Amino acid sequence: MREKTLHIVELKGRPIVSGLSRGKALVSKSPLSFLGGVDPETGKVIEKNHDLNGKILANTILCFPHGHGSTVGSYVLYSLVKRGVGPKAIVNETADPVVVVGAVIAGIPMVDKIDVSRIRTGDLVEVDGDKGRVKILERG
Amino acid sequence: MYLNKEEERIYEGERGWAYQIAMKILVKLGDLYEADKLILIDSAHISGVSYKTIGDTAIEFLEALVKAGAKSKVRSTANPAGIDYNHLEEMVTLPKLHERQARIIELYESMGINPILTCTPYYLRRPREGTHLAWAESSTVIYANSILHSWTNREGGPSALAASLIGKTPNYGVHKSENRRADVLVKVETDLKNEAEFGALGIHVGRILKNEIPSFEGLLHPEENQLKHLGAAMASTGMSSLFYPCTSCPKSSDTLETLSVDTNDLKRAFESLSTTDEAPDMIYIGCPHCSFEEVKQVAQKIRNKKVKDGVKLWVCTSRYVRRKTESYVKIIEAAGGKVISDTCAVVTWLKELGVDVLMTNSAKTAYYAPTMNRVKTIFTSLDECIEAACQE
Numbered sequence: 001m002r003e004k005t006l007h008i009v010e011l012k013g014r015p016i017v018s019g020l021s022r023g024k025a026l027v028s029k030s031p032l033s034f035l036g037g038v039d040p041e042t043g044k045v046i047e048k049n050h051d052l053n054g055k056i057l058a059n060t061i062l063c064f065p066h067g068h069g070s071t072v073g074s075y076v077l078y079s080l081v082k083r084g085v086g087p088k089a090i091v092n093e094t095a096d097p098v099v100v101v102g103a104v105i106a107g108i109p110m111v112d113k114i115d116v117s118r119i120r121t122g123d124l125v126e127v128d129g130d131k132g133r134v135k136i137l138e139r140g
Numbered sequence: 141m142y143l144n145k146e147e148e149r150i151y152e153g154e155r156g157w158a159y160q161i162a163m164k165i166l167v168k169l170g171d172l173y174e175a176d177k178l179i180l181i182d183s184a185h186i187s188g189v190s191y192k193t194i195g196d197t198a199i200e201f202l203e204a205l206v207k208a209g210a211k212s213k214v215r216s217t218a219n220p221a222g223i224d225y226n227h228l229e230e231m232v233t234l235p236k237l238h239e240r241q242a243r244i245i246e247l248y249e250s251m252g253i254n255p256i257l258t259c260t261p262y263y264l265r266r267p268r269e270g271t272h273l274a275w276a277e278s279s280t281v282i283y284a285n286s287i288l289h290s291w292t293n294r295e296g297g298p299s300a301l302a303a304s305l306i307g308k309t310p311n312y313g314v315h316k317s318e319n320r321r322a323d324v325l326v327k328v329e330t331d332l333k334n335e336a337e338f339g340a341l342g343i344h345v346g347r348i349l350k351n352e353i354p355s356f357e358g359l360l361h362p363e364e365n366q367l368k369h370l371g372a373a374m375a376s377t378g379m380s381s382l383f384y385p386c387t388s389c390p391k392s393s394d395t396l397e398t399l400s401v402d403t404n405d406l407k408r409a410f411e412s413l414s415t416t417d418e419a420p421d422m423i424y425i426g427c428p429h430c431s432f433e434e435v436k437q438v439a440q441k442i443r444n445k446k447v448k449d450g451v452k453l454w455v456c457t458s459r460y461v462r463r464k465t466e467s468y469v470k471i472i473e474a475a476g477g478k479v480i481s482d483t484c485a486v487v488t489w490l491k492e493l494g495v496d497v498l499m500t501n502s503a504k505t506a507y508y509a510p511t512m513n514r515v516k517t518i519f520t521s522l523d524e525c526i527e528a529a530c531q532e
Contacts, residue, residue, distance in 0.1 A: 016168065016171075016172075017168065040195065040196070040197045070193070070296075071187070071188070071276070071296025071297045071298060071299070072188055072193060072194050072195075072197075072198060072297060074296070074297075074298045075188070075194065075197045075198035075200075075201050075297075075298065076197045078197065078200070078201050079196070079197035079198075079200050079201070080197075082200060095172055097169055097172065097296060097299065098296065100168050100169065100172055101165050101168070101169070101296070101298045101299060104161065104164045104165050104168050105161055105165070105201060105298070
């Protein structure tokens with residue numbers, strides 16, 4: 001008898017920052033600037049006209065195409081995670097230096113070269129930052 | 141990316157968290173840009189000093205680094221802050237801002253970073269040609285590559301700080317000579333009269349080129365100060381980190397794509413930098429921070445004149461140049477102007493100082509101030525700035 005696979009989909013990307021994390025996905029189609037785009041106190045997205053506007057980043061697996069904007073954004077990501085209102089992992093299509101440095105100093109796993117449109121907000125996903133894999137365990 | 145034994149040990153945490161995190165930043169960026177190894181740097185220049193731009197979040201990270209014993213490995217300088225503590229009468233008076241800004245400066249200083257806060261560290265010490273640097277601040281980077289002929293990528297605040305702590309940077313981008321070749325020939329078919337027109341040219345070219353490397357043709361005997369304005373402006377609208385002013389380039393550029401800039405292009409770029417024709421509340425000279433010659437020029441133009449009541453004239457420069465130009469500073473201050481250091485109009489709380497209309501000869505400032513400072517701008521030459529600042 002064949003063993004049942006535990007995950008629905010496994011997406012293969014590139015490992016950026018190591019670590020293993022599991023949580024509910026929050027998916028965006030738009031690039032995100034942490035400086036000015038996210039309230040550092042609450043982890044709420046405040047960038048106007050952003051598809052995540054009003055959403056809370058706390059404990060999510062944050063999936064978006066790539067970052068943009070000031071390099072100070074790296075410090076914002078650090079601070080969000082340190083205050084417990086940040087994401088548990090980052091999944092990008094293209095890693096950019098602001099988000100990479102942010103994930104390094106915040107110590108959260110990060111994977112890129114993933115088509116984030118394959119993931120839906122609310123899916124239970126697992127990010128393996130060492131292998132560069134994103135598993136969708138349960139559809140939301 | 142290849143790491144030697146010592147680098148690997150730092151990466152594994154043997155020298156503590158601060159150096160481990162700095163090494164991780166360099167390694168991850170190196171991997172991202174496919175660097176082959178780390179290379180030694182002569183110096184680092186760090187951005188992210190003004191409390192107005194970095195806020196509390198960066199302070200938390202800097203606190204953690206200092207607590208973990210972080211110290212700079214190489215000569216390191218830092219960008220302007222939000223406050224000049226020697227001219228408090230000119231500064232915004234909110235105690236919380238003063239206290240937080242002072243903390244940021246203290247944290248950088250305790251890591252061994254020079255507390256002369258300026259975007260023109262090359263006036264304090266000019267790095268030797270061909271040395272590798274890890275400099276942040278786009279105007280400083282483009283000046284280093286194009287005018288000083290020392291080599292640096294366009295670092296951000298965190299990566300420059302990491303490089304400062306390790307004394308190395310990943311070998312990619314313009315650290316490799318094959319990535320320093322010009323991609324585009326810019327034919328300047330108009331005579332540039334002053335620093336403001338050099339700035340307008342930079343704004344125009346930066347908008348078109350993004351991150352390509354331009355080689356200019358037709359800049360007749362440009363001064364370093366004028367090229368400083370050209371580079372600062374080009375790095376504001378584009379991602380450039382290098383250009384060739386080519387006063388002595390061989391005419392071998394036939395194979396390059398060409399961009400021609402005529403009088404109308406320049407005029408349009410120039411005019412796009414003014415958003416109002418109202419009277420200015422502040423006249424601002426010194427973005428990037430003034431050189432010795434620029435402070436001298438202001439003094440010569442303002443001698444025996446008087447700044448109008450209700451108008452502020454700010455001339456911003458490094459503390460170092462201010463000391464070297466003391467006699468000129470006296471002339472400017474006798475006329476009612478202020479020679480400010482450690483900060484600039486863009487990274488201080490301009491709106492809170494009551495400024496609504498800012499006049500400047502800096503294309504970079506005119507480009508950023510409407511969004512970063514929420515003020516209206518008038519962009520013009522130094523001559524016209526001094527004229528507008530003074531009484532008849």
